[in-house]
Structure formats: C-alpha cells, structure tokens
Amino acid sequence: MSPDHPTPARLTDASGLRVLLYGDVDLNVMDGSATWLPSMAETLARTGAAVDVQLKAEERRDLLTAPLRRLDGVRVLAARPPAGQHAMSPARAADVLQELDAADPYDVVLVRGIHACVELADRKAFEGRLWSYVTEYGYVGEDFPPERVEEISRVADASRLMLAQTPQARAVLEALVPAAAGRTVLLSPMVPDSLVPAVRPDDHGTGPVRLVYAGKFAYDWRTDLMPDILAALQEAGVPATLTMVGDKVHREPEHRDWAAAMRARLESDMPGFEWTGAIPREEALARTAEADISLGWRTPALDLSLEISTKVLESCAVGVPPLVNRTVAHEELLGADYPLFVEALTDSAQDIAARIAAVRHELSALSRRVVEAAEPYRMTARARVVVGYLRRLGLLETPRTTEQVPARTAPRTRVVLAGHDLKFAGELVDLLRDDPTVELRLDRWEGLHRHDEAASRRLVEWADVVVCEWAGPNAVWYARHKRPGQRLVVRLHMFELRGGWLSALEAGAVDRLVTVSDLYRDLTREHLAIDPERVTVIPNAVSLADLDRPAADGRRHRLGIVGVVPLRKRLDRAVDLLEALREHDDRFTLHVRGRMPWEYPHEWRKPVQREAYLDLFSRIGAGPLREAVAFEPFGADMGSWLTKIGWVLSPSTTESFHLAPAEGMVSGAVPLVWDRPGAVGVFGEDLVVADTDAAARRVLEAVADDARWEALSAQARERVRPYDERAVAGLWREALGLG
Known part of the structure; x- marks a missing residue:
C-alpha cells in the first residue's frame, strides 16, 4: 500500500513550474470523484511541478486530506467558505483561486467540475493557463440539453486544454462542442505505483471466495443486491465472504425506500458479511487487496458511461479481478474473453454466483492478467503523459528558475489578430495566448469587407504588432493606418491573389508577408510589388499531440x-x-x-x-x-x-x-x-x-x-x-x- 510519507519520483527538473489544482468535490466524502483529487495532485507532483491544492470544503475528517498533506511537492490550502457555510460555492472558489494567482502567478490552473469551470470561463480567468476537466456531459446516446452544450462551449473557449478520461469521452466532447476539438487531451484515472499485488500461491482459490465492494451505495450500483451474490454462493456450497467498505448511502428520489433498505442490509448479521463503514483510503485499498474478486455490478443505465472507474483500476493494480458489466471500455481494458463480465440486462445474483464459482480455480491467472491491464494507468505512466502536455505548451522546454519565468505583471507585447475567418489561425491564437510575454486581442471582421472601424482604430492605436489573417481588405486597412514603429504581418492563403483589393495594399507597410507554401511565395512575389525578402513561408500547422x-x-x-x-x-x-x-x-x-x-x-x-x-x-x-x-x-x-x-x-x-x-x-x-x-x-x-x-x-x-x-x-x-x-x-x- 502507499507508504506513510510518499515521495513521488520526479520525471523532470521543472523548477519554477507551478500548478494550482481545484476540484469541485468534498474530500470529506469518500467516492471516486473525491479520490481523484489526491491522485491528480500526486501525478502532477511526479512531473516535477510544485502543486497547490485548494480544498472546496472545511475538513471534518482527514481520510483523504491527511495522505495528501504528506506528499512532497504538494501544498494543501484550507477552504475559505463564507461565514456560516461548510463549503465554497463556484463563485467563492473562483474568487479564492484568482486571489492566489494574483499573489503568486501559476503556470497551470487545473479545475474539475462544470460549475466552477463555467464561473472561471465567464470571468475570462487564467487565459491560456486554464485546464478544464468537465465530466458532466453524461453518457453516449443521451440527449444533451442545449444549455449544457452552451455552457461547455464557453468552458472550451476559455480553456487551453480540456481533459477527457477516454477516447470515447473525447470523441463525444469534440462532436458536441467544436471549440473543444484540438484542445481536448486524454487523462485517464490513475492508480498509485505503490499499489502492488499480493503474492498469491498457484493453488489460490481453493479456500473461501472473498468478495469486496468499496465505494458509494447507490441504486444504479446494485449495492443492495450484492449480498444476494454471497447468499447464492453459499447456497451452492461455495464458501464465500463479502466485505463492503464505505458509508455514503445515496437517497434515491425515484426509489424512496431504497436508502433505508440499503442501510438495513449493511447492518444485517448475515453469515460471512462485514460492513466496515468509512475507513482511511489506505485501509480501504488494503481490504480490496486481501480479496479474491471485487464487485462492480451495475444497472444497464450505466453501461454507456464515458468514464473508467478508478475502483476497477485500483482492484486490477492490486491483483484482484473485478466483476464488471460487459462494456466497450471494459472489453478494451480486460479483453473480450474476460470471464468475469456481467450481462447487465439478463444476469441475476444467481447467474453471477455461478460465474464466480466457475472461475474459482483460475483466480491466480486472472490476477496476473488484471495486474498487466492496470500498468498503463499507474501514476508514473500518467505523469509521463502530463509531461508531454506540458512540453506541448512549451512549459518544460528547459529547466526553469523563478528568475527565468516571465512575470505576468511585466510589460507585454500587445498583439492584434484581425480577420474575417480565423479557422486556420488556431495554432497562432494558441501560441499567442500561451506566451506570458504577449497580450492578445482579436479584431473579428464581420465579413471580408465589413468591420467595426471604430473598434479597429482603437486596436491599431493600442497594438505593438498587428497580424492580418488573409491578405484581404483587413490588410489594406491596417497597412493604411499603421503607426510608426508598429509591426504588420499579413498571411496570404490563395484566393487573395485574385482579389481586386490587393492592388490597393501598401506593400511597403508590410513587414512580413507570410504564405503557406513555396508555390504561393513565388506567385506572391510575381504579383505584388513587395521586397522579396519580406515574403516567407510558414506552413499550416498540424498537432502531432x-x-x-x-x-x-x-x-x-x-x-x-x-x-x-x-x-x-x-x-x-x-x-x-x-x-x-x-x-x-x-x-x-x-x-x-x-x-x-x-x-x-x-x-x-x-x-x-x-x-x-x-x-x-x-x-x-x-x-x-x-x-x-x-x-x-x-x-x-x-x-x-x-x-x-x-x-x-x-x-x-x-x-x-x-x-x-x-x-x-x-x-x-x-x-x-x-x-x-x-x-x-x-x-x-x-x-x-x-x-x-x-x-x-x-x-x-x-x-x-x-x-x-x-x-x-x-x-x-x-x-x-x-x-x-x-x-x-x-x-x-x-x-x-x-x-
């Protein structure tokens, strides 16, 4: 299990790189979204960054926060809710995050939760630095309310990166929200490297079958029916035990008596059954590691989830084969021939008990199989992925010191990007927004020939550098109104060479005319009276990442x-x-x-x-x-x-x-x-x-x-x-x- 004082191995020398992490989750409640926060903090620390974790809620117990506070490179910041309240609202959290950044700026601000992300997006906070993790776009096949799509669109527009757990989640997000395309990256749940499988003898499985469930108790999670699996095994003459870990019993509005019935089952004295209640995360993981099979039986309603269960991955990491619904994600993780799949539409507790009994003597081989499946999800592997994202954004080019990090309060180069169609300028916009030495403003023309001239005049007075996307009437206008000492860069694609306006372009005012290929560089030099040395090729960009x-x-x-x-x-x-x-x-x-x-x-x-x-x-x-x-x-x-x-x-x-x-x-x-x-x-x-x-x-x-x-x-x-x-x-x- 995790050591008492973990020291994450750092993958880079990222001196000076600072990350602020916030999850709109209450760490007093033990569930998957809550355990994500300390796991994410440790993963970020492994990249070499200094990580500040801002808590949402006042600490009433330290099952999750105590291990978090022991992590080297991680600082835990107490919640600051208004007087008389236990937790911060999204607006209050945004205030606190912005105050922290104003006092000592961060390179990355990673936030989980739609409401917190929307609040920051609407404030235009952390431009070029916000990484948003939004999971509230539901399940494949679900109808998405237009207002939710619009909210996520605002978040995507404001985010440098969007995080998605699975390729399926990324595909849905990019299809729903065009602004998310090109900036959505995969970051699956992660499990600690320190989770190691117990040594199991080759004759493992000859004793009682030890079942375990750890997590929340909810109707769709079938937790009320799990004791029936134990009973069915015992009735079939298979010795078995069941341990259930956790204390969060969901109220179910559509099943009013469910919570009371669930609690009654937890408090029963059924032979071979144990309910531990809430215990520290390390102890919960230890209970899982002692088992033979973990239970993850769910209703069919959850089969189209776009997420991977952290509990399933943790179970695999400690060598305990999980019993889970047959889904595309689970088949990709465990293989289509994995024998502990549940057919959610048809299987009863008795069917599941029979399936468990059938693999009782194969548990050693299954244990080795699931350990291998979990390897790509260990924290060091996930941290390497995050390092790739940091490099993609230019945040890990060279070892940095505090003196080498440009101060965000220092004077910045003021750049205006002007054009009627910016669909090919995405990489340029990202470059400028990522650069802490640049302040970017956009002059979006309504059409090729239409713009708000008063707004353009204000921008040309403000800018140090003007970039005209397309060599259209926008370039003609800015060349005429260029100030002394101001730099004008124009990008020509193709159709502009046929435009009648091009003859009106004051080529002498253009400091650099960019084309996307050698062919159009040569054609531009032929058709435009411009110094050939000022015409250069910058190809269209693609993102390998x-x-x-x-x-x-x-x-x-x-x-x-x-x-x-x-x-x-x-x-x-x-x-x-x-x-x-x-x-x-x-x-x-x-x-x-x-x-x-x-x-x-x-x-x-x-x-x-x-x-x-x-x-x-x-x-x-x-x-x-x-x-x-x-x-x-x-x-x-x-x-x-x-x-x-x-x-x-x-x-x-x-x-x-x-x-x-x-x-x-x-x-x-x-x-x-x-x-x-x-x-x-x-x-x-x-x-x-x-x-x-x-x-x-x-x-x-x-x-x-x-x-x-x-x-x-x-x-x-x-x-x-x-x-x-x-x-x-x-x-x-x-x-x-x-x-």
Missing part, C-alpha cells in the same frame, strides 16, 4: 475526402478511384466529410457547377456505389474521424497547401495527392500520384501487403513532422518579432 490517435480496425479499406466545394476539389476523381478499387475488393468505402454544394449559395448559383454536382450525385445514387459512399457532416472533430480513415484524398486541381491530408498523415493515414502545381513542395514527390489509375495501384498494392502498408503509414507520420504546431510556432515567433 492531438491527432496521433490509435487507429480503428478496417481503416485500410476506407477512403476519406474532406471538403468537396468548389468543383476544383474534384470529388469525381474520388468516386472514380472508389469504383476502380471496388472492381477488385468490395470492402472499399468512400467517406465524404463536409458541407454540400447547395450549402454555399454563391457556388450553387453557378449553372455549370450545379449541373456537374447533380450529375455526380445521380451517378452515386443510381449505381452500385450507392451503399459504398457515406456523406458525413462538417465538424471540428477531425481527430476522431481520422482514426477510421486509411487514405486521405487530395484530388484537387488547385490547393495552396491542403491541410486535411497532412492531418491524416499524423494519424498514420496515407495521403493520395493528385499531381498539381505545388503538391510536390508540400508532400514530397513520392507521395504524389500522377492520376487516378496510379492512385488505385498504390492502394491495392498496400492493402495486399502488410509490410507495404506499414511502410507507407510510417512514411506519412515521419513526413508530416516539420508541420507540427511546435515547429511552426517557432517560425511565427520569428515573423512576429517575439524573439
């Missing part, structure tokens, strides 16, 4: 294309490729992600374009491809979508860069890029195909040869590394003059 996710089965037979408007995106080529592939293998499918042409009125009004699309859709709908093409809506959750795609198509006749194939490359998908001007410069000659026939040959050769597929996938991952957000951030810092 966000998009490198485990792939779904069957991806090799799935083609994906993102965006099919305007017509030059050449959806027809993608359909031709699918048709050619299905002549050899009917497992191939095409997934078309994005808006339909009629959703762009300016394109749909063009007769030639409209007729071409109608002919193509008729071809798909009336022929054998009807069941092989999936049209999927536009969404920000590209990371989740790409896990199922093996080939990302780029059949366009013209692109300035084309971000979607590059994003797919991070996930190990292979790009299929049709030859066009500039394609080789972005993707490399060996990843560009001459035509549709060449694309089909490449796919069929790779699908037929595992080694060929793996080589192409690995090549894609390696080729995209120079476009990672961290590398691109360095180029932007130089262009903006930030050093």
Whole structure:
C-alpha cells in the first residue's frame, strides 16, 4: 500500500513550474470523484511541478486530506467558505483561486467540475493557463440539453486544454462542442505505483471466495443486491465472504425506500458479511487487496458511461479481478474473453454466483492478467503523459528558475489578430495566448469587407504588432493606418491573389508577408510589388499531440475526402478511384466529410457547377456505389474521424497547401495527392500520384501487403513532422518579432 510519507519520483527538473489544482468535490466524502483529487495532485507532483491544492470544503475528517498533506511537492490550502457555510460555492472558489494567482502567478490552473469551470470561463480567468476537466456531459446516446452544450462551449473557449478520461469521452466532447476539438487531451484515472499485488500461491482459490465492494451505495450500483451474490454462493456450497467498505448511502428520489433498505442490509448479521463503514483510503485499498474478486455490478443505465472507474483500476493494480458489466471500455481494458463480465440486462445474483464459482480455480491467472491491464494507468505512466502536455505548451522546454519565468505583471507585447475567418489561425491564437510575454486581442471582421472601424482604430492605436489573417481588405486597412514603429504581418492563403483589393495594399507597410507554401511565395512575389525578402513561408500547422490517435480496425479499406466545394476539389476523381478499387475488393468505402454544394449559395448559383454536382450525385445514387459512399457532416472533430480513415484524398486541381491530408498523415493515414502545381513542395514527390489509375495501384498494392502498408503509414507520420504546431510556432515567433 502507499507508504506513510510518499515521495513521488520526479520525471523532470521543472523548477519554477507551478500548478494550482481545484476540484469541485468534498474530500470529506469518500467516492471516486473525491479520490481523484489526491491522485491528480500526486501525478502532477511526479512531473516535477510544485502543486497547490485548494480544498472546496472545511475538513471534518482527514481520510483523504491527511495522505495528501504528506506528499512532497504538494501544498494543501484550507477552504475559505463564507461565514456560516461548510463549503465554497463556484463563485467563492473562483474568487479564492484568482486571489492566489494574483499573489503568486501559476503556470497551470487545473479545475474539475462544470460549475466552477463555467464561473472561471465567464470571468475570462487564467487565459491560456486554464485546464478544464468537465465530466458532466453524461453518457453516449443521451440527449444533451442545449444549455449544457452552451455552457461547455464557453468552458472550451476559455480553456487551453480540456481533459477527457477516454477516447470515447473525447470523441463525444469534440462532436458536441467544436471549440473543444484540438484542445481536448486524454487523462485517464490513475492508480498509485505503490499499489502492488499480493503474492498469491498457484493453488489460490481453493479456500473461501472473498468478495469486496468499496465505494458509494447507490441504486444504479446494485449495492443492495450484492449480498444476494454471497447468499447464492453459499447456497451452492461455495464458501464465500463479502466485505463492503464505505458509508455514503445515496437517497434515491425515484426509489424512496431504497436508502433505508440499503442501510438495513449493511447492518444485517448475515453469515460471512462485514460492513466496515468509512475507513482511511489506505485501509480501504488494503481490504480490496486481501480479496479474491471485487464487485462492480451495475444497472444497464450505466453501461454507456464515458468514464473508467478508478475502483476497477485500483482492484486490477492490486491483483484482484473485478466483476464488471460487459462494456466497450471494459472489453478494451480486460479483453473480450474476460470471464468475469456481467450481462447487465439478463444476469441475476444467481447467474453471477455461478460465474464466480466457475472461475474459482483460475483466480491466480486472472490476477496476473488484471495486474498487466492496470500498468498503463499507474501514476508514473500518467505523469509521463502530463509531461508531454506540458512540453506541448512549451512549459518544460528547459529547466526553469523563478528568475527565468516571465512575470505576468511585466510589460507585454500587445498583439492584434484581425480577420474575417480565423479557422486556420488556431495554432497562432494558441501560441499567442500561451506566451506570458504577449497580450492578445482579436479584431473579428464581420465579413471580408465589413468591420467595426471604430473598434479597429482603437486596436491599431493600442497594438505593438498587428497580424492580418488573409491578405484581404483587413490588410489594406491596417497597412493604411499603421503607426510608426508598429509591426504588420499579413498571411496570404490563395484566393487573395485574385482579389481586386490587393492592388490597393501598401506593400511597403508590410513587414512580413507570410504564405503557406513555396508555390504561393513565388506567385506572391510575381504579383505584388513587395521586397522579396519580406515574403516567407510558414506552413499550416498540424498537432502531432492531438491527432496521433490509435487507429480503428478496417481503416485500410476506407477512403476519406474532406471538403468537396468548389468543383476544383474534384470529388469525381474520388468516386472514380472508389469504383476502380471496388472492381477488385468490395470492402472499399468512400467517406465524404463536409458541407454540400447547395450549402454555399454563391457556388450553387453557378449553372455549370450545379449541373456537374447533380450529375455526380445521380451517378452515386443510381449505381452500385450507392451503399459504398457515406456523406458525413462538417465538424471540428477531425481527430476522431481520422482514426477510421486509411487514405486521405487530395484530388484537387488547385490547393495552396491542403491541410486535411497532412492531418491524416499524423494519424498514420496515407495521403493520395493528385499531381498539381505545388503538391510536390508540400508532400514530397513520392507521395504524389500522377492520376487516378496510379492512385488505385498504390492502394491495392498496400492493402495486399502488410509490410507495404506499414511502410507507407510510417512514411506519412515521419513526413508530416516539420508541420507540427511546435515547429511552426517557432517560425511565427520569428515573423512576429517575439524573439
């Protein structure tokens, strides 16, 4: 079990890195959300950071806080509720957190709980430093109230990172809340490294079967029926005991007599049954470790939960096989053939007792199996994940001292980012918000030609640096109104070269004109009277940290294309490729992600374009491809979508860069890029195909040869590394003059 004075091994020398941790949970109550807080504190301490834990409620008992206070590198701050109250409200907690930060600023403020996170988001507190952990978006398949989605959207907008327990939780969050895409990271529950399995003899299981349950007592947790499992075992002639740990009995509004009945069962004198009440966490873990099987039987209503139970992981870590419902998450953790799964819809206490009796003599092997399953969830492993997130944000570049940490009260470079469409500027916004030496303001233009001129005038008077996203009328306006000594940086994508306004741009006022590829750098130099030395290439950025996710089965037979408007995106080529592939293998499918042409009125009004699309859709709908093409809506959750795609198509006749194939490359998908001007410069000659026939040959050769597929996938991952957000951030810092 955990030692009396744990000293977490530090993974980095993070001198000067300070983290403020707050959970909207009462540590006087022993449940999973409460035990998360000390576990998170210890995990953060293992990264090398100094961690301050702000308590929500006054301490009435120290079952959880006493071990927390003994952790090196962790400081526990007493709750400060208003007079006469036991716990802090979200508003009061926000006041306290902001006061602490004002006195001695933190690098990261990690907060759990929707209400506390919303309060901080609405205050715009801890900009660029807030890590939000929101679990209140429920279960897969649940209808989410619009007001809850709107609340989480506000939190996502205000957060540098959002935390999710599982890939399924992240996928739901990113689908619900576009602002969460790209900033949601996985942080599963963690178990202490010090939880070690008891040594069990090979003949383990020949004595009484010792069952244990530790946690809250609630209707959906089936805790009132667990003694029936004990009784069924004893009636079947299997010696058994049951220990139940905890004292939190839920009131159930829909089952008014349930709590009283539960307490009566806990207080019964049933043979082989023991109720310990509330005991220190270390002792509760010890009771679990002494058992043969832990009970986690739940109602079907909880099978779609997006979370992993910490209790299940702790049981595995000490070598005690858990009895749990068969769910996707549990199958991923324990394997589909794990013998202690409960079929929640059909199994009775007698069925479960029979299942336990059947594995009685396999408990030694099951113990070893579950210990191995728990290894990735140990604190050191989870701390390594957090270190990766800190590095992603530039917080662990070099060992830091207090003197090296920029003071947030020192004068900062004032930067304005102006544009009508900032969808490609996410990495730039994050870079500027992360930088403590920068103060960022946005000038969001209503349209290409429309803006609040009075607001823009105030911003140009305020700014040290102006960045114009798109070389549109915004760039023309800011070049005209630029102040002496002010730096102006303009990013040109593609369509701007055809814009009539570009001739009005005072190129001499532009300190740096950024393009996203070599092709458009050269075209810009040809079309614009600007010093060639002021034109530079900064590619679009992709996030290796966000998009490198485990792939779904069957991806090799799935083609994906993102965006099919305007017509030059050449959806027809993608359909031709699918048709050619299905002549050899009917497992191939095409997934078309994005808006339909009629959703762009300016394109749909063009007769030639409209007729071409109608002919193509008729071809798909009336022929054998009807069941092989999936049209999927536009969404920000590209990371989740790409896990199922093996080939990302780029059949366009013209692109300035084309971000979607590059994003797919991070996930190990292979790009299929049709030859066009500039394609080789972005993707490399060996990843560009001459035509549709060449694309089909490449796919069929790779699908037929595992080694060929793996080589192409690995090549894609390696080729995209120079476009990672961290590398691109360095180029932007130089262009903006930030050093």
